[in-house]
Amino acid sequence: MHLNAYLMAAATAFQSALFEASPGNEDNTLVISSPFDTSSIASTIDFCAETSFEHVIPTTYSQAEEQKPKTKAFVVWHGLGDNYESNGINNTIRIIKNVIPDAFVHSVYLHPDPKKDERFSVLGFANSQVDAVCEQLSNITELQNGFSAIGFSQGGLFLRAIVERCPNVTMNTLVTFGLPHMGALELPLCPNSNDWICKRRNAFLKRQVWNALVQKTVVPAQYFRDPAQYDKYLEYSQFLADLNNERRENVSAIARDRFLSLEKLVLIKFSEDTTLVPKESAFFEELDPVSGTIIPFDKTRFYTNDLVGLQLLHKKNKIDFYTVSDVHMRFLKEFLRQIVETYFA
Template identity: 30%
Template sequence: MLLVVVLQFSVLAFITGASNISNGPKAVVFIHGIFGYQKDGMEIQQWVEQVHPDTPFYSIALYEGSSSLAPLWKQVDAIRGLICRGILSRTQHNVDTFIALSSPLAGQYGDTKYMKHLFPNLLKSEAYRVFYTKEGQKLSIGNYWKDPHQLEKYTKYCNFLASLNNDTYTSEMNEYKQNFLRLNRLILIGGPDDGVITPWESSHFAFYDSQEKVVELEQQRYFLDDSFGLQTLFNQKKIKTYTISGVAHNEWPNNRTVFSSAILPWLI
């Protein structure tokens, strides 16, 4: 059966798939986040091997470093089976558990170090002028930039996150929902000291309203409408969220406590 799939528009994410051995460990595929590298998964791989030596582990050496700025649908099509959030909606996958480590699942809106690296003089309030254009959508960060003050432009121009989260209508939405609901478990991990994902609660599918106050998952329109299956998974008790303090953005894959408490329990 299919091993695993993983997402790129996260800081980090990986998914566990079906095991070929009855009651054995699932296979794991790891993919780095923006500006990341294959080697970012080395410590997690070592920890998994210590606990479950027979676990197949794959860390993907594609779209590393600045190449991770490529449009996300391009990455989905090229890697096919490894850019999780898009693949979970687009394909009839065989993924058991999707584990997202501090991922901007509901969008990103913040003046972070990554933004300053790309656009030193660009404020978040003006970023939509860059990202909500045809050229801006050629950058992966533009594909999940969600300005709560420019939602009309977001739904018009954002060609990745807006369609996946049903923030804009797409004829593929029913198919996206059916595919997303093939998941058995959805594990969402984030924390207030991340420093990059903004708001950090986006890692739990929460996001800002027009006053930049965080609206929790259960009050989001796409949850209330069950647009792509989140409410169904929630009601089936298939969603588990973790809030872990004291972990900076780049530390998630290297933190043994995070691994032991929020990842290891879901690998078998």
């Protein structure tokens, strides 16, 4: 079989495997998609009483300045393997509207058919998807005076792309839940850890991650970032390297200026996360390829070179950090409500 044909077959099988299992929805549970999940592509957010969180305030800076009057228009973008009208997304919208009864909430879709929307979250070209959503948001009257947004997994990454690239919309606050701002070292894990066929398929896709077809077809591959292969990442990455302004020859001052227009960036990490590798990517932190340790937020090259304005946004006290003391995408229902009340109400 020709390599490209085999790659397409592997990618399609990869997508099918992600949708094999999806947990049910209980009264106290939201089902929100996850970019990397050990059990199912739709990870369960279980609002258990023992779950806790910590609001991390940068020690070198004071708390954020008073914000402008808050918008009542909101956008939610689902993650990998999810769709725009899933139970988890609908429950998220319900929480927003419970706090802000007259809120307008738009759930981003890549296709009006939920099943096709799921498929396009796994297979597709991220740049084209961001362009399509930019047009989608630009044509919604209720969003024309600005909006705030919540992004789950890769949906949050794409919302950051909207901030940087979409000239006709204004995003005020961006809240991101456990997503790979600095990329991911692993593709989504197999739902069944004993499924050797799935493991071999994923291993093949990972070996071919820099292949042009994979980079334009398999969505998670487009934010794959291995510091040990940084040169290859800069050469072949079709999405994240440009989003992060990491290519010196293609630095976008416009993207940086637009990122700096955010009034607030809220970063949420899960301390027991074993599905996003490394979990610290949610805080714009990355793995040191030599020592194997995590480089702190304000010590990375991305921060010190201020490639998209992260350092300046930080010094303006416009970034808040939350660490949820639990596994990936599991937190108290009250936590989401508190986020909405704090940043949206």
